[in-house]
Amino acid sequence: RKEVEQDPGPFNVPEGATVAFNCTYSNSASQSFFWYRQDCRKEPKLLMSVYSSGNEDGRFTAQLNRASQYISLLIRDSKLSDSATYLCVAPPTGFQKLVFGTGTRLLVSP
């Protein structure tokens, strides 16, 4: 089983739609979770951290479900500019690296 798994998509949604992605992780010792955004052929950039109590930043909400070992990202009122690949990160405690999922591609159309 992969350490971090994501549905590659693409998720095709119209502007204004609400879309959600899930990401499952295998190591129950993981303590920190993140969502990164990557535009085509560009570097990943941190979108938001995921806390145990959840995290909301404008139209974006991230949730953590430790019992089922997944994190989610909800995007409300999708914009064309949200089109990108969203990378889930779940580094296990004590390991010297970030463990990235392969990403979920989102396409928002007019």
Next chain:
Amino acid sequence: EAQVTQNPRYLITVTGKKLTVTCSQNMNHEYMSWYRQDPGLGLRQIYYSMNVEVTDKGDVPEGYKVSRKEKRNFPLILESPSPNQTSLYFCASSLFPGNTEAFFGQGTRLTVV
């Protein structure tokens, strides 16, 4: 401006010709790492460094070397590049390895023919 700078951005080379991709960060981060990104495989760590003169292998280190003589610089060396090293490479730095924001360079698209 806080940034990670990689050079070159694009490189086409021939099999066996040694090359170096440079990486420099201005945030005084101790932790730096190199990733390669391939379609369907995501970002895979090549090497990482916890501090000056401290480096270790990541998930896919074969065919690569690194050095960390100064805190700000972490070059990636391909002694004898092969076509299977054609990929998009990213350097990243962070304050700590696993639980803080990683800042990425703009990437180096390498083609080995």
